[in-house]
Structures are given as C-alpha cells and as structure tokens.
Amino acid sequence: MxxxxxxxxxxxxxxxxxxxxxxxxxxxxxxxxxxxxxxxxxxxxxxxxxxxxxxxxxxxFRNLEDVLARLHLRVNDLAEQAVLRALPAAEGLPFERRIAAVLRAYVTAATEDPRRLRIAFVEIVGVSPELEEQRLVRRSRWVDLIAAEADAAAGRGEAAERDYQIAATAFIGAVNGLLHDWVAGRVAAGLDEVVAELAGFMIGAARPRRRGGP
Missing domain, CATH: 1.10.10 (Arc Repressor Mutant, subunit A)
Structure with a gap:
C-alpha cells in the first residue's frame, strides 16, 4: 500500500x-x-x-504481536535509560549506597506504571518463539549490565573477584518475581523496603566467600 x-x-x-x-x-x-x-x-x-x-x-504494524513486541522494547528502554542515568550520578558513592541508588532508579521506572510491568513480566511470556527470543535477549542485556558493574566493583576492591554471570542471572529472576508480586499487592512493603531487600541480595552475592562456607 x-x-x-x-x-x-x-x-x-x-x-x-x-x-x-x-x-x-x-x-x-x-x-x-x-x-x-x-x-x-x-x-x-x-x-x-x-x-x-x-x-x-x-x-x-503487521499484527498485534508486532505491537506487543514494540511495547516490550519500549518498556525495557525506559527502565534501562533510568539505570544509565543513575550510574554516573552514583559514581563515587560507597558500594552499598551506589547499588541502592541504581536499584531505586530501576524499581521506580519499572513500577511507576503497572501497565508497563504487566507488559514486561506477564503479557510477553509464551506468546511466540520470536517474542520469547526477544524477551530473553533483553533479559540477557540486564544480566550483562549487572555482571559488568559487579566486575568493575571487584576491580576497585569493593567486591569479590569471581564470575558474576550466574549471580546476575539469579538476581534478575529475583527482581522480576518480587516486582511482579509487589505491584500485584501480594507483597506488603514500601519502595524503601523493596530497594533494601534487593540491595541486600546483590551485596550478599558480591561479598567475598568464606573458606569452607557457602
């Protein structure tokens, strides 16, 4: 046409x-x-x-799936932009405060509109092989970003020297599950509590492991 x-x-x-x-x-x-x-x-x-x-x-658009795909990318872009703005603003802060500041930026961007959260974590799942691939690719970008920040912290002596890909993948799963249930009203907590819980998870993963311990 x-x-x-x-x-x-x-x-x-x-x-x-x-x-x-x-x-x-x-x-x-x-x-x-x-x-x-x-x-x-x-x-x-x-x-x-x-x-x-x-x-x-x-x-x-070709079809409704094309619309959903574009919405999913837009929702992820908005959250990613919030994090990328927060990273330089938090530069120079102690490790724990920097993590909390960046997580607050992400959580705020991801949850300020419940519709975006549903697009990102509910509606996109299982629609088609193409959209599943898009979802996994975008999730891997978050994993890579977290792992890169943890590696940088390790280089500064703030975190343990190790491979953070597994920890970052586990962390993304925890973030997605917690935010989904929080916005759905299944978790009775305020923004500060959610950020503190996620920050504690990440800080714990970055601490040097004791010999003979977990």
Missing part, C-alpha cells in the same frame, strides 16, 4: 504516521497492560480504542 507524501495541516506524512503509531501504542498499553490483556484483544478493538482505522493499523 502506497504511503501518503507531502504536507497536510502543517505536518509531513512522516509526522502524521508517527502520531498514528503513538496512538496505537498508547491504546495498546491500555488494552494489553490492563484489561482485557493481550490475548483477549483484537485488531478491531485496538483500532476502536485508538480512534483509527484497520487500514491505518496495517500501514504501521
């Missing part, structure tokens, strides 16, 4: 397409991240929620 070109109403064709795409994504965040959820949604329902036509939908 040919795309419109030129300007209309003071906006270029690309600007109008960008606006339509954002309207579809905003509507999908509501439908997939709240009720009825991704699996109970349809292209027709999404178009109605966005106030756009099915023709316009297929100009921007």
């Amino acid at each position: 040919r795309q419109a070109t030129g300007t209309y109403g003071g906006r270029t064709a690309q600007e109008r397409r960008d606006e339509r795409r954002e309207r579809f994504l905003a509507a999908a965040l509501d439908l997939f991240g709240d009720r009825p959820g991704y699996r109970a949604s349809s292209v027709a329902a999404l178009c109605e929620a966005a106030g756009l036509s099915t023709r316009q939908f297929y100009e921007e």
Whole structure:
C-alpha cells in the first residue's frame, strides 16, 4: 500500500504516521497492560480504542504481536535509560549506597506504571518463539549490565573477584518475581523496603566467600 507524501495541516506524512503509531501504542498499553490483556484483544478493538482505522493499523504494524513486541522494547528502554542515568550520578558513592541508588532508579521506572510491568513480566511470556527470543535477549542485556558493574566493583576492591554471570542471572529472576508480586499487592512493603531487600541480595552475592562456607 502506497504511503501518503507531502504536507497536510502543517505536518509531513512522516509526522502524521508517527502520531498514528503513538496512538496505537498508547491504546495498546491500555488494552494489553490492563484489561482485557493481550490475548483477549483484537485488531478491531485496538483500532476502536485508538480512534483509527484497520487500514491505518496495517500501514504501521503487521499484527498485534508486532505491537506487543514494540511495547516490550519500549518498556525495557525506559527502565534501562533510568539505570544509565543513575550510574554516573552514583559514581563515587560507597558500594552499598551506589547499588541502592541504581536499584531505586530501576524499581521506580519499572513500577511507576503497572501497565508497563504487566507488559514486561506477564503479557510477553509464551506468546511466540520470536517474542520469547526477544524477551530473553533483553533479559540477557540486564544480566550483562549487572555482571559488568559487579566486575568493575571487584576491580576497585569493593567486591569479590569471581564470575558474576550466574549471580546476575539469579538476581534478575529475583527482581522480576518480587516486582511482579509487589505491584500485584501480594507483597506488603514500601519502595524503601523493596530497594533494601534487593540491595541486600546483590551485596550478599558480591561479598567475598568464606573458606569452607557457602
């Protein structure tokens, strides 16, 4: 299908397409991240929620799975950007305080909108081999980031010298499980308690191990 070109109403064709795409994504965040959820949604329902036509939908996306994939990447990007902003701001702080500051940035970004959390940890799981691969690739980026920070801390003498890939993988699983249950109301705790618990987990993993002990 040919795309419109030129300007209309003071906006270029690309600007109008960008606006339509954002309207579809905003509507999908509501439908997939709240009720009825991704699996109970349809292209027709999404178009109605966005106030756009099915023709316009297929100009921007292949199918609903394509929309979910883009939302998942966006949610991860927002959390990752928050962490990358927090890392230089926490530079120079003691190890424990630096970990807490970075975790606070992540937890705040990940949970400030429960719809994003559902997209990242619930709706994306088991949809298709393609989306499962995307989910695992993005999770591996978090593992690599955590392992790199732990290695840097070890180089400064703040953490034990060891391979942190396994510990980082376990930590990501703990983070995902705790945040999911916390936002769902299954964990009665405040933000400070959640951050402290996760920081303690990471600090414990980074401490030098005693000989003959765990």
